[in-house]
Amino acid sequence: MSDTASTTAFGPVPPGWLWGAATAAHQIEGGNTNSDWWAFEHAPGSPAMESSADACDSWHRWPDDLALVSEMGLDAYRMSIEWARIEPAEGEFSLAALEHYRRILASAQDRGLKTAVTFHHFTTPQWMAVQDGWMNAEIVDRFARYADIAVQHLGDRIDMAATINEPNVVAGLGYATGGFAPGIAAGQVGLRAATENFVGAHVKARDAIKGGPGEFPVGLTLALPDLVVHPDGTLDGQGFRYDELPADAPGADYLRVMAGVYLDAAQDDDYIGVQTYFTQHVAPDGTVLAVPADERVTQMGWPFTPESLGRAVRHAHAVAQVPVIVTENGIATTDDEERIEYYARSLASLRQAMDDGVDVRGFFAWSLLDNFEWAEGFRPTFGLAAVDPVTFDRTLKPSGRWYAELVWASRS
Template identity: 45%
Template sequence: MSALPRDFLWGASTSPHQTEGNNTGSDWWRMEHLAGDRLELSGDALDSYHRYGEDMRLLADAGLNAYRFGVEWARVEPEPGEFSRAGLAHYRRMIETARELGLEPVVTLHHFSSPKWFADEGGWTGDTAVDRFTRYVEEVCVILDGVEWVVTINEPNLLAVMASYTQGEGSPVPDTGIGERLVHAHRAAVRVLRERTSAKVGWSVAQQALVPAPGAEVVCAQLRYAWEDLYHHGARGDDFLGVQSYTSQTVDSRGVVPHPPHPGNTLTGWAYRPDALGIALRHAWEAVEGRVPLLVTENGIATADDARRIAYTAGALEALYGAVAEGVDVRGYFHWSALDNFEWGRWEPTFGLIEVDRETFVRTPKPSLGWLGGVARRGGGLE
């Protein structure tokens, strides 16, 4: 294991829509209810809107020292320009609860879901998008006193894919025009946050860990730009970049090579590739330039076999340590996810360190939570 910073963050991540429940003002809630049988419903989710204290205590008691969670825009601004003081106060209580339990709060301001009215204005493709998001960020700043880490937008590259599908122009590759607008929104948010808070500010990018087949280097570079590097360039000058990694894929002359069916694939159909985290960290470090520090804001595996989760996470951490040994500046590791949650239209893929009974909401920590907490207590030691 390479030496990690003394203040290295060991945590787990969640998002509001996937855990809180009854996010009735969001575009995702509406989409779920209009999709018929194509999507399952989030419903009460895990009732973490009311049970966040219990969730945080389980993480802290296990030995973790940080928690990444989000503010739900639809709860804070249910109608354009109409901000909920009660909604803001709720998220301030979450920040304070995390601090009381010894967890460093890493706060995400947008994690896929938006207010319905924002979607009706065109969402991220609309002319009002940047101004609307900037105004929301200005309001959220009032609750961020003392918060050291703020993620403006989660996985903007996947947001660009989602937005293009919403407009009927779906593509499996992020729309760079929408991506550029998201970069603009991020840069505007960074300016506001730097003016009004003392937080370190960045955003998190879904890393593909693409590897070129022989002779496909040019095609791979083109895909990397659309998938990642547009967003890496948008992070230049930030205080950190969030790296989110799960698997790796090869690129040949025709594009990304799909994962073939295999009994070793995860519940999402992805290849079992804990080494992808090292590939992702190295590429992000080089692509951002200016040596922007990295946080692993998401890394995990969808599996019902918790022993496999531990093995995957150990492999991913070994890959992280290898990148650090080569000079990559990594400041923290956040497992996805803290709990088995709503995976954007499906309940089956279980990523969590904590199992949740969706009838009673009883939380049951898995062995993987205790294992990761032990790693944190040992400063990164895997044994």
């Protein structure tokens, strides 16, 4: 561990600040058989490396997850509810699934934790996916209906909500390239149709959630790498970040579809959830430019660029003009000392942005657990806690204890 990582303190936090850890239902629950991701994992020739199977068995072991959050002394737990469990067949809603999630939320609050609930975290019911999923405009009303029913049952146990997690990732990988569920490779047609429907669904679901019981902030979360566009398509050429690229320059349309439309939609939200992991260099059409062979990378092959978080929150705040909550940030690595270094530097860049006037209200580490990382399977380890693949026992890592100490120090 570097001296900087071992001594970094975040400093005092403003009133109402939330320190948290994040999870997603499909990645930790296991056995989510009615979702498009389960079908995608098991399809012949799927790019998914393995099945989510039992994942971390959090469908049964959720009390262990809450215990970890409490052990670290955090303020909040971010989790998602699973549309495919709540509405396993079109128009058929499971009271048992809703009650299951209600028990988790009630238990979290009984522990003194704030609950941050995401209504859609990458997974869609398979009955909707086979109807072209997010390319089908009918999904806007169907998602809003699900959100309305869910909030009616759970709203009084929610302290913060996100309609959709990283819709820009699902639109790009799920409907343009086919690398994510449901595996549709429709290129620009798929990307733009899914994007339009995600924005529409967010707005309608936000209104539905606002109309339910409880009064809490509602927003969406966005994958917002520190993106650098190279108009000439090479790393050797000049690169421009979001706020530097002229509106008529090659690549501006890509930035608009992948981030701009969502940041604009967030202007009517209570907050924007920023999820940043790295700096990414792309050609004007969005093709990712290869990381140089001598550059430090994570298990995901992403550049080790923790300071990207500070740049991303500045941009999100400037465009959306609403408070920012960092709803995900972390690193996939087998070296826990490297994880501590990453968080230390990432949080230092966040603190600098706050000191410069960016309105940030909280930070959620990704992830609470080593879990199922989508097409990459269980190989990448993002967790502050390890999970035994046989017993499912959770063990807090040194990075989890480091995070707990930083949180405690920020309150003193």
